[in-house]
Amino acid sequence: MKALIERIFGVLIALMLFAMMVVTFIDVLGRYTLNAPLPGAVEINELLLSVVVFGAFPLVTLHSEHVTINLLEGFFKGFANRLRRVFLVLLSCIVVAVMTWRLWEKAEVLASYGDRTNYLRVPLAPFAFLMSGTSGLTTVVLIGLLIFEIRGLAPGRCQRNKLD
Numbered sequence: 001m002k003a004l005i006e007r008i009f010g011v012l013i014a015l016m017l018f019a020m021m022v023v024t025f026i027d028v029l030g031r032y033t034l035n036a037p038l039p040g041a042v043e044i045n046e047l048l049l050s051v052v053v054f055g056a057f058p059l060v061t062l063h064s065e066h067v068t069i070n071l072l073e074g075f076f077k078g079f080a081n082r083l084r085r086v087f088l089v090l091l092s093c094i095v096v097a098v099m100t101w102r103l104w105e106k107a108e109v110l111a112s113y114g115d116r117t118n119y120l121r122v123p124l125a126p127f128a129f130l131m132s133g134t135s136g137l138t139t140v141v142l143i144g145l146l147i148f149e150i151r152g153l154a155p156g157r158c159q160r161n162k163l164d
Contacts, residue, residue, distance in 0.1 A: 006059060013055045020048045040120040047117070050127050054134040061092075061141045086149045093142040100139055103132035 027041035038044075060066055076084045107128030115124045 002062075006062070009055055009059050013052055013059075016048045016052045016055065020045050020052070023048070040117075043117045043120050043122065047122060047127055050131060054131040057134050058137045058141050061096075061138050061145070064145075082149070082152065086146065089142060089146045089149050093139060093146055096135055096142055097139045100132055100135040103128060103135055107132055 023038060023041050023044050027038040031037040107125050110123075110128050111125035116122060117124065
């Protein structure tokens with residue numbers, strides 16, 4: 001099941017990134033060769049970017065691939081380090097859960113007003129609901145990671161990269 005979800009989100013993100021590339025290519029080509037940019041290219045890329053960022057959110061969290069700064073990590077050893085990790089995952093879980101709730105509320109407002117983009121008139125509510133949904137999925141992933149951290153299993157522990 002996990003592999004299927006990863007595959008679906010991975011393909012979705014890849015397709016959206018490819019679509020952003022195509023839109024940008026057509027826009028730049030039209031702008032500089034025909035003096036006619038692609039109408040609504042900025043809006044299309046903004047909407048696609050929201051799908052890419054929030055679509056990647058659960059995957060990045062699942063694999064603990066967030067950008068991190070390890071300023072204080074060396075000061076914690078043993079139980080204190082485990083406690084620090086549990087606290088950070090718990091805090092992340094709370095923050096993302098609140099973000100999910102607020103995004104859902106914003107999506108409902110956008111839907112009730114029928115808000116749309118300025119140029120192409122694309123409805124904004126579906127994108128806000130998608131953002132809230134993927135944030136909710138990220139919250140579920142964080143709850144799973146919290147349980148693993150509490151039990152001392154920590155499957156998604158950050159791996160060191162060459163810059164650390």
